[in-house]
Amino acid sequence: MSRDPDDLAELTKTAPELNNPETEEDLEDLALGEDYALNPDYVPMVADALDRGDAERLRELLSALRPEDVADLMGFLSAADREELLPHLDPETLGDVLAELDWEIRDDILEHVPSATLAKALEEMDSDDAADVVDDLEEDKRAQVLAAMPEVERAAIETTLSYEEDSAGRLMQREVVAAPQFWTVGQTIDHLRRESEELPELFFDVYVVDPAYKPVGACPVSHLLRTKRDTPLAQIMEQVTEIPVDMDQEEVAYIFNKYNLISAPVVEPGGRLVGQITVDDIVGVIQEETEEDILALAGVTDAGRDARLPEIIRSRLPWLVINLITESVAVTVISPFQQMVAQFVALIMLMPIVSSLGGNAGTQALTVAVRAIASRELSPANALRVIMREIAVGLLNGAAMGSLLGIGSYFLWHNARLGLVVALAVLANFFVAALGGIIAPIILDRTGRDPAVSSSIVVTFMTDFFGFLALLGIAALILL
Amino acid sequence: MSRDPDDLAELTKTAPELNNPETEEDLEDLALGEDYALNPDYVPMVADALDRGDAERLRELLSALRPEDVADLMGFLSAADREELLPHLDPETLGDVLAELDWEIRDDILEHVPSATLAKALEEMDSDDAADVVDDLEEDKRAQVLAAMPEVERAAIETTLSYEEDSAGRLMQREVVAAPQFWTVGQTIDHLRRESEELPELFFDVYVVDPAYKPVGACPVSHLLRTKRDTPLAQIMEQVTEIPVDMDQEEVAYIFNKYNLISAPVVEPGGRLVGQITVDDIVGVIQEETEEDILALAGVTDAGRDARLPEIIRSRLPWLVINLITESVAVTVISPFQQMVAQFVALIMLMPIVSSLGGNAGTQALTVAVRAIASRELSPANALRVIMREIAVGLLNGAAMGSLLGIGSYFLWHNARLGLVVALAVLANFFVAALGGIIAPIILDRTGRDPAVSSSIVVTFMTDFFGFLALLGIAALILL
Numbered sequence: 020m021s022r023d024p025d026d027l028a029e030l031t032k033t034a035p036e037l038n039n040p041e042t043e044e045d046l047e048d049l050a051l052g053e054d055y056a057l058n059p060d061y062v063p064m065v066a067d068a069l070d071r072g073d074a075e076r077l078r079e080l081l082s083a084l085r086p087e088d089v090a091d092l093m094g095f096l097s098a099a100d101r102e103e104l105l106p107h108l109d110p111e112t113l114g115d116v117l118a119e120l121d122w123e124i125r126d127d128i129l130e131h132v133p134s135a136t137l138a139k140a141l142e143e144m145d146s147d148d149a150a151d152v153v154d155d156l157e158e159d160k161r162a163q164v165l166a167a168m169p170e171v172e173r174a175a176i177e178t179t180l181s182y183e184e185d186s187a188g189r190l191m192q193r194e195v196v197a198a199p200q201f202w203t204v205g206q207t208i209d210h211l212r213r214e215s216e217e218l219p220e221l222f223f224d225v226y227v228v229d230p231a232y233k234p235v236g237a238c239p240v241s242h243l244l245r246t247k248r249d250t251p252l253a254q255i256m257e258q259v260t261e262i263p264v265d266m267d268q269e270e271v272a273y274i275f276n277k278y279n280l281i282s283a284p285v286v287e288p289g290g291r292l293v294g295q296i297t298v299d300d301i302v303g304v305i306q307e308e309t310e311e312d313i314l315a316l317a318g319v320t321d322a323g324r325d326a327r328l329p330e331i332i333r334s335r336l337p338w339l340v341i342n343l344i345t346e347s348v349a350v351t352v353i354s355p356f357q358q359m360v361a362q363f364v365a366l367i368m369l370m371p372i373v374s375s376l377g378g379n380a381g382t383q384a385l386t387v388a389v390r391a392i393a394s395r396e397l398s399p400a401n402a403l404r405v406i407m408r409e410i411a412v413g414l415l416n417g418a419a420m421g422s423l424l425g426i427g428s429y430f431l432w433h434n435a436r437l438g439l440v441v442a443l444a445v446l447a448n449f450f451v452a453a454l455g456g457i458i459a460p461i462i463l464d465r466t467g468r469d470p471a472v473s474s475s476i477v478v479t480f481m482t483d484f485f486g487f488l489a490l491l492g493i494a495a496l497i498l499l
Numbered sequence: 500m501s502r503d504p505d506d507l508a509e510l511t512k513t514a515p516e517l518n519n520p521e522t523e524e525d526l527e528d529l530a531l532g533e534d535y536a537l538n539p540d541y542v543p544m545v546a547d548a549l550d551r552g553d554a555e556r557l558r559e560l561l562s563a564l565r566p567e568d569v570a571d572l573m574g575f576l577s578a579a580d581r582e583e584l585l586p587h588l589d590p591e592t593l594g595d596v597l598a599e600l601d602w603e604i605r606d607d608i609l610e611h612v613p614s615a616t617l618a619k620a621l622e623e624m625d626s627d628d629a630a631d632v633v634d635d636l637e638e639d640k641r642a643q644v645l646a647a648m649p650e651v652e653r654a655a656i657e658t659t660l661s662y663e664e665d666s667a668g669r670l671m672q673r674e675v676v677a678a679p680q681f682w683t684v685g686q687t688i689d690h691l692r693r694e695s696e697e698l699p700e701l702f703f704d705v706y707v708v709d710p711a712y713k714p715v716g717a718c719p720v721s722h723l724l725r726t727k728r729d730t731p732l733a734q735i736m737e738q739v740t741e742i743p744v745d746m747d748q749e750e751v752a753y754i755f756n757k758y759n760l761i762s763a764p765v766v767e768p769g770g771r772l773v774g775q776i777t778v779d780d781i782v783g784v785i786q787e788e789t790e791e792d793i794l795a796l797a798g799v800t801d802a803g804r805d806a807r808l809p810e811i812i813r814s815r816l817p818w819l820v821i822n823l824i825t826e827s828v829a830v831t832v833i834s835p836f837q838q839m840v841a842q843f844v845a846l847i848m849l850m851p852i853v854s855s856l857g858g859n860a861g862t863q864a865l866t867v868a869v870r871a872i873a874s875r876e877l878s879p880a881n882a883l884r885v886i887m888r889e890i891a892v893g894l895l896n897g898a899a900m901g902s903l904l905g906i907g908s909y910f911l912w913h914n915a916r917l918g919l920v921v922a923l924a925v926l927a928n929f930f931v932a933a934l935g936g937i938i939a940p941i942i943l944d945r946t947g948r949d950p951a952v953s954s955s956i957v958v959t960f961m962t963d964f965f966g967f968l969a970l971l972g973i974a975a976l977i978l979l
Contacts, residue, residue, distance in 0.1 A: 055753070240724055305782060339896060357848075382798070383819075412808060
């Protein structure tokens with residue numbers, strides 16, 4: 020089909036015109052940039068319509084947006100404007116918007132949506148997204164909302180919530196399409212047409228199951244479409260990658276990424292099919308997990324785009340306090356050398372340089388290690404090789420930077436021994452940086468902790484402490 | 500179907516036994532962990548079989564692995580072992596392995612695969628993956644390999660390579676399924692069965708096109724399967740999100756993530772359909788782009804898991820040299836105060852603490868900003884609000900940390916004026932850190948540069964320079 024578009028062109032008719040094509044298209048062009056990001060100018064237009072209470076204009080403005088764009092818009096509106104916008108969304112849109120919103124904006128909004136409206140919105144959502152919202156509700160409201168929902172949807176949400184947070188069970192939707200392996204392609208399609216109402220909104224694989232409802236294979240829907248009706252499923256099914264219901268979402272994301280999966284069946288401990296995870300949920304998880312790593316390496320947690328001051332401060336102060344403590348301990352090493360430093364004042368200027376260079380070298384090594392551990396590229400199979408390589412890199416970079424700084428110091432202070440002191444101190448500190456940068460994350464990972472969270476505390480402390488110690492200790496030996 | 504598994508269980512037959520279930524299953528259990536990561540113990544088993552030249556054992560060991568696992572295995576084998584493994588892979592597996600390999604291991608392997616074998620492997624691959632491989636080949640070999648390929652596949656690869664690197668054109672596969680909008684579901688399915696050979700291996704949407712071959716809608720295949728045969732496509736098609744062929748892959752990933760897309764049509768400037776991008780390609784892009792940000796923030800580039808020393812050093816030394824230069828400039832601010840420092844030796848120990856705290860506060864602010872910019876949460880619509888908030892956070896955290904350090908200094912050195920000096924210096928440096936941490940990435944982004952790459956150079960320089968200046972300047976005013 021794709022090969023000869025011109026034939027097709029002759030066959031095809033023109034698209035039916037939209038009711039009011041000009042205005043709508045204009046608004047759509049205005050709403051979203053080339054890259055489908057919300058146009059910053061659109062935000063004040065909506066805020067203005069809200070302020071004037073112009074419901075008609077608001078309807079127009081919103082009709083140019085998909086639910087994901089409305090969620091995006093909410094992120095840029097003030098809390099008051101957001102609250103006013105809510106009554107203008109129908110339950111289905113509200114459900115779609117809730118599924119896309121950042122958690123802290125969602126929390127804020129959930130307080131202002133009446134329980135009955137919320138119950139209707141939840142009915143329209145996939146069970147995993149709906150459970151996520153219900154989980155965020157306060158106890159009273161949660162009971163009200165659940166009571167207002169039909170039995171089946173309520174049960175689905177309650178089951179999902181019975182699984183641990185960040186587990187495959189939370190991520191999965193309970194709605195799956197399964198078929199016994201003796202069915203033919205034709206029987207399967209007929210069944211799907213008959214049961215159309217009961218099926219998930221979108222699905223990508225039909226899981227082939229055995230009598231115990233264990234998945235034994237998967238048929239991509241595109242294979243069903245292209246295969247003759249009398250072909251048995253067992254003949255076209257492919258190998259299936261099962262996800263245990265209690266697996267952590269980070270591992271699930273790794274598996275999806277590794278095998279380029281579009282969907283995968285989730286199974287109970289006995290192997291029975293209980294749901295499926297689709298790749299669009301995984302894209303969110305991958306984004307979330309790598310962003311967590313970025314933030315953890317810098318010693319912050321995500322307080323959210325719309326967080327209030329106390330929340331942001333709470334997300335940053337602990338790391339700063341830890342930094343104050345470790346740095347205070349590190350500088351104690353200077354104490355016995357104070358008189359020498361007062362005598363050789365050049366050391367005052369060299370100390371920050373030596374510790375900063377070491378800190379950077381250590382951060383480089385540890386960031387590479389954290390990334391490699393997260394993507395399973397660093398394992399016991401190659402750990403020793405990687406450690407040896409990092410040490411070699413540390414020594415070579417240390418020699419290079421030490422020489423540079425040593426020569427510079429020599430020319431600046433006309434003191435060859437000072438140059439030598441500095442060069443040796445940098446070399447020694449780079450060795451410590453390399454060791455700490457590669458070994459700290461490996462040890463943290465093996466002991467089951469997140470290497471992104473605490474590695475940089477350890478490494479910064481090491482390079483500051485040893486940086487000062489190396490510079491001042493070697494100076495005491497050579498200069499005094 | 501999903502609702503009542505027990506009925507189904509009764510209908511279903513048992514799976515046919517595998518030829519040699521015990522050994523194969525055992526090996527599979529041995530090969531992969533619970534989380535489908537390659538078991539470290541499996542690597543020496545393969546290396547051992549390679550050393551002994553035991554082709555039979557090797558065949559067994561490899562048969563327990565999918566191509567993605569073989570790619571994983573390659574990453575842990577030595578270069579010599581990898582080279583020996585190559586002849587044991589058939590062209591189809593080789594193609595799948597090449598599509599999954601890290602680039603630097605792939606480069607290494609490509610040198611050792613004969614052109615004829617490579618041509619066969621490329622034929623088995625999707626056009627986007629094949630083009631990627633061809634792009635990596637040296638000129639001579641590229642000509643040889645292309646000459647050995649059939650006309651159609653060669654043309655597809657050459658067209659793909661005509662698009663810019665990291666653009667949608669490179670990411671897309673040219674194979675798409677399109678249908679005119681007056682077709683019914685039944686006509687479409689019949690067409691797919693007839694043309695089965697010509698279709699992409701997997702597809703998730705049938706694009707509905709107008710006479711100019713412009714996409715006007717998309718039908719998810721699961722909708723085709725569940726809908727009655729006589730329904731016209733125009734009736735069930737959904738809104739389509741077009742990707743311009745020259746769009747950068749980072750923007751494509753943003754769009755897929757925002758709208759939870761599974762596949763999207765790629766169009767030429769005129770709007771004509773030329774290919775499609777599927778979400779499995781996007782998962783790789785998202786991983787790649789966030790990893791680039793993590794590494795850039797730490798001042799390294801990815802030299803690859805198997806990089807040789809010179810490559811690693813080249814990926815780290817530039818940043819260290821820049822750090823040496825900026826840090827050397829920053830410490831010049833100490834120079835006029837050297838005599839005062841020699842007099843008040845406590846300042847020697849306080850200097851690193853003040854600059855380190857400021858550096859950390861700045862890194863926190865800039866990391867949050869870089870993440871917000873990357874996920875389009877920070878735009879001109881809310882930039883001013885975010886900047887004001889960061890300054891408030893900086894002043895509050897600065898006041899808190901300044902008080903802590905000031906009180907500590909007072910008790911340690913019994914000098915209230917020294918305590919005041921330190922507290923004010925920390926506060927001033929946190930203000931600078933907040934300003935630099937939020938404004939540097941915004942300016943870099945607006946001027947079209949990657950905020951992750953150079954923000955931390957700027958911010959570290961600022962907090963070191965102003966940290967020293969604030970501490971020593973205020974000390975000169977208050978202590979002398």
